[in-house]
Amino acid sequence: MKIGIIGGSGLEDPKLLTHSTLKKVTTPFGEPSSSLASGFLNGVEVVILARHGLKHTIMPTNVNNRANIWALKEERCTHIIASTACGSLQEHIKPGDFVILDQFIDRTTKRHQTFYNDACIEPDVVCHIPLADPFCPQLRDVLKECAKKLHIPAHQHGTVITIEGPRFSTRAESRMFKSWNADVINMSTSPEATLAREAGICYAVVAMSTDYDSWHENKEPVTWEQIVAVFQNNAQKVKELLLSAIQAIEDADCSCKSAYKKSMLGRSTLDSIKSKIRTIPNFPKPGIMFRDITTLLNDKDGFQQVMQIFLHRYRSKSIEVVVGIESRGFILGGAVAHALGCAFVPIRKKGKLPGQTIKAEYELEYGTDTVEIHSDAIKEGQRCLIIDDLIATGGTVCAAYSLVQKIGGNVIESAFVVDLPELGGTAKLKSLHIPYYTMVEFEGH
Numbered sequence: 001m002k003i004g005i006i007g008g009s010g011l012e013d014p015k016l017l018t019h020s021t022l023k024k025v026t027t028p029f030g031e032p033s034s035s036l037a038s039g040f041l042n043g044v045e046v047v048i049l050a051r052h053g054l055k056h057t058i059m060p061t062n063v064n065n066r067a068n069i070w071a072l073k074e075e076r077c078t079h080i081i082a083s084t085a086c087g088s089l090q091e092h093i094k095p096g097d098f099v100i101l102d103q104f105i106d107r108t109t110k111r112h113q114t115f116y117n118d119a120c121i122e123p124d125v126v127c128h129i130p131l132a133d134p135f136c137p138q139l140r141d142v143l144k145e146c147a148k149k150l151h152i153p154a155h156q157h158g159t160v161i162t163i164e165g166p167r168f169s170t171r172a173e174s175r176m177f178k179s180w181n182a183d184v185i186n187m188s189t190s191p192e193a194t195l196a197r198e199a200g201i202c203y204a205v206v207a208m209s210t211d212y213d214s215w216h217e218n219k220e221p222v223t224w225e226q227i228v229a230v231f232q233n234n235a236q237k238v239k240e241l242l243l244s245a246i247q248a249i250e251d252a253d254c255s256c257k258s259a260y261k262k263s264m265l266g267r268s269t270l271d272s273i274k275s276k277i278r279t280i281p282n283f284p285k286p287g288i289m290f291r292d293i294t295t296l297l298n299d300k301d302g303f304q305q306v307m308q309i310f311l312h313r314y315r316s317k318s319i320e321v322v323v324g325i326e327s328r329g330f331i332l333g334g335a336v337a338h339a340l341g342c343a344f345v346p347i348r349k350k351g352k353l354p355g356q357t358i359k360a361e362y363e364l365e366y367g368t369d370t371v372e373i374h375s376d377a378i379k380e381g382q383r384c385l386i387i388d389d390l391i392a393t394g395g396t397v398c399a400a401y402s403l404v405q406k407i408g409g410n411v412i413e414s415a416f417v418v419d420l421p422e423l424g425g426t427a428k429l430k431s432l433h434i435p436y437y438t439m440v441e442f443e444g445h
């Protein structure tokens, strides 16, 4: 279980966030709004993202919601709690009150609403995600309970209208929204909530009312100064509520996590890639299910799809050297290096490289094996991507990683088409903090 936190909550404060790391990431949809601050809050693993950038320089229309949610998904967040300031459309929701949203009305006009049907990742899939209840019921219960315990005034229901912005509403618009029985108004909840549901992440929002928008006869219409002042006065309460909620979340089964699976029309690129990999039982010895990528390479569309995914993932990462692991890593690595316009370096089995090499040993089921790299192949600090067709126990890639590091390379990521998670390779990379990416998974050995 890992909790994503979106908003300007102040929880990234190093006094609260322990074992913290700051990570700059990119996604197939571009860069998220800020670096990801990861660490632990009271022992719970969290990833914090500033929706409008660390200095509030990204206006609502330009928030890359797809990159934000995708980045948290890639960090393996299971839940997201978002915080937002909002205007009140109802007299009884006073400035400083919290609202645990349960519905939204989308009045935005310029935002991407889906990850799918996009050249970036799934061109042939349409996702009709159900959204009758757009917020996670379990997460909402946690927030309601925690607010009660902390004596924080929080309305248990609320419909938010999300407008495009950046301007605030006219009085006529504000009165109309009020007449629709919406409770609060902001510029951020849609499509953030929709994308979280598509990503299979439980998502809920703590909205803090800061003003009466512009419908109220007896109050000054909303200004940015007013929002900031009320938000700052109540920032401590937001922090307390989020901190206590994070502790109370249980990693239970939830319909949010699987809704997207039933909503897709068309075949996903990854399913298509997976279907093109042939399985040969009992090769090279009895009991082994050999996952053979030659059938994938032999299919021009399949090979293209693999390359497109690699290209989308790495073209903005300033990779300088692709390091391929013998032997199928040469085929993929060579093609990726060519597509990215960077250099290629092979890592070979012992005795194959003619120049001066350094070696790394790794363990096999019985005994050990050795791989080598030319010791002058990579310049100090060059950004490297390690590629192989498949990750099993992770021995070779760990050896490759250490070789690249030893000769001065900076490994940005290691990438594989096939993951056999039951063999523990990716778990091993995770425990060693070696960044990795895998495209498709197969069960078994």
Ligand SMILES: [Zn+2]
Residues within 6 Å of the ligand: 136, 137, 138, 139, 201, 202, 203, 254, 255, 256, 257
């Ligand atoms: Zn849920």
